[in-house]
Amino acid sequence: MPPTYSDESRELAFQEAIDSDRTVEPRDWMPERYRSTMIRQIAQHAHSEIIGMQPEGNWITRAPSLRRKAILLAKVQDEAGHGLYLYAAAETLGVERRELTDLLLAGRQKYSSIFNYPTLTWADVGAIGWLVDGAAITNQLALTKTSYGPYARAMVRICREESFHQRQGFELLAELSRGTEAQHEMAQDAVNRWWWPALMMFGPPDAESPNTAQSMAWKIKRVSNDDLRQRFVDMTVPQARALGLDLPDPELGWNETRGHYDFGPIDWEEFREVVGGHGPCNLQRISVRRAADEEGAWVREAARAWEGRQQGRMSAA
Amino acid sequence: MSESDDWPLWEVFLRGRRGLAHQHVGSLHAPDPELALQNARDLYTRRGEGISIWVVRSTEVHASDPDDQGPLFDPPADKAYRHPTFYRVPEDLQL
Ligand SMILES: [Fe+2]
Ligand SMILES: [Fe+2]
Numbered sequence: 001m002p003p004t005y006s007d008e009s010r011e012l013a014f015q016e017a018i019d020s021d022r023t024v025e026p027r028d029w030m031p032e033r034y035r036s037t038m039i040r041q042i043a044q045h046a047h048s049e050i051i052g053m054q055p056e057g058n059w060i061t062r063a064p065s066l067r068r069k070a071i072l073l074a075k076v077q078d079e080a081g082h083g084l085y086l087y088a089a090a091e092t093l094g095v096e097r098r099e100l101t102d103l104l105l106a107g108r109q110k111y112s113s114i115f116n117y118p119t120l121t122w123a124d125v126g127a128i129g130w131l132v133d134g135a136a137i138t139n140q141l142a143l144t145k146t147s148y149g150p151y152a153r154a155m156v157r158i159c160r161e162e163s164f165h166q167r168q169g170f171e172l173l174a175e176l177s178r179g180t181e182a183q184h185e186m187a188q189d190a191v192n193r194w195w196w197p198a199l200m201m202f203g204p205p206d207a208e209s210p211n212t213a214q215s216m217a218w219k220i221k222r223v224s225n226d227d228l229r230q231r232f233v234d235m236t237v238p239q240a241r242a243l244g245l246d247l248p249d250p251e252l253g254w255n256e257t258r259g260h261y262d263f264g265p266i267d268w269e270e271f272r273e274v275v276g277g278h279g280p281c282n283l284q285r286i287s288v289r290r291a292a293d294e295e296g297a298w299v300r301e302a303a304r305a306w307e308g309r310q311q312g313r314m315s316a317a
Numbered sequence: 318m319s320e321s322d323d324w325p326l327w328e329v330f331l332r333g334r335r336g337l338a339h340q341h342v343g344s345l346h347a348p349d350p351e352l353a354l355q356n357a358r359d360l361y362t363r364r365g366e367g368i369s370i371w372v373v374r375s376t377e378v379h380a381s382d383p384d385d386q387g388p389l390f391d392p393p394a395d396k397a398y399r400h401p402t403f404y405r406v407p408e409d410l411q412l
Contacts (some may be wrong), residue, residue, distance in 0.1 A: 092346070
């Protein structure tokens with residue numbers, strides 16, 4: 001008879017494996033809380049990729065040139081792919097994609113609050129690529145070393161694809177910034193609106209982030225919210241200068257002693273409002289997603305019916 | 318939410334270029350093999366990552382138990398004589 005282990009001793013062994021940087025693989029034993037935390041995090045990440053297609057998708061038909069349209073299409077298609085990689089990673093933990101997408105549609109699982117802001121002008125497409133994808137890359141690069149193997153591998157693949165997302169946004173804004181006065185203003189306005197929400201993407205400050213300690217111990221999270229945010233600010237300030245655009249923060253400045261840029265306080269009240277469902281586009285995002293799901297149902301059903309008939313034909317033959 | 322069951326899951330294997338073996342790259346949902354291949358092309362080869370795709374129903378993959386890792390894979394550890402470095406031979410003979 002194989003030896004039986006108590007959950008306690010298994011949990012100890014699990015933590016030891018994590019401490020020695022061993023990745024967790026789907027069939028390994030893991031604490032239930034690790035599993036449920038991982039499912040929730042990967043699902044929210046997947047939902048963010050899928051919902052994230054909407055703000056930019058909004059501009060595909062109105063892109064100002066064929067070149068820009070092709071780029072934007074490719075980018076939005078990548079985001080769909082990212083969502084699918086991530087749902088597949090979540091499924092290795094014993095849930096089905098459909099359960100997760102149902103939870104999203106029912107409003108019982110969240111996605112990144114950034115996608116509840118509207119894309120008012122063409123410059124927003126640039127600001128999203130530069131700032132939102134820039135912040136996402138900062139976050140995702142850290143996650144390539146997360147402890148759950150399938151999630152980490154999805155991150156590696158995603159990061160490889162992301163770099164063009166940020167660059168196309170930067171290039172788009174650079175063109176506008178150096179364009180006519182109206183174009184420059186449009187670029188500046190977009191940056192003004194996206195800067196603070198982009199900083200919020202890293203989540204609440206470490207001091208108010210109750211799950212951080214456990215996630216760090218399990219190496220689900222490798223870098224804290226505040227550290228990631230600082231990384232992003234330090235990287236972005238010189239880029240803004242190169243663009244000839246201002247970041248809307250009067251307190252932004254190099255701190256010689258810290259060796260980092262200081263920045264002003266973030267409006268966490270706004271963050272809570274948007275996360276709580278009261279952002280400018282929350283309702284729209286979910287209803288568009290729900291409509292896409294309902295309108296695509298007949299395609300999925302037809303494909304299944306076709307497959308059923310093929311099976312029948314094969315067994316008859 | 319019109320259906321209770323999603324399309325079945327498929328594992329995707331890609332050959333990067335001629336001369337390489339197919340490698341597992343991930344999984345996806347599709348109703349049948351043909352659409353699984355199509356979806357795999359869209360999902361995993363948007364940047365020329367492959368020249369050949371295999372798809373296999375996930376339920377057809379049988380895996381070893383991670384708890385058996387010791388009994389299954391430890392035995393070779395004490396068979397050092399399977400490695401060329403086990404043998405002492407004259408260094409200048411290009412053996
Ligand atoms: Fe993405
Ligand atoms: Fe992206």
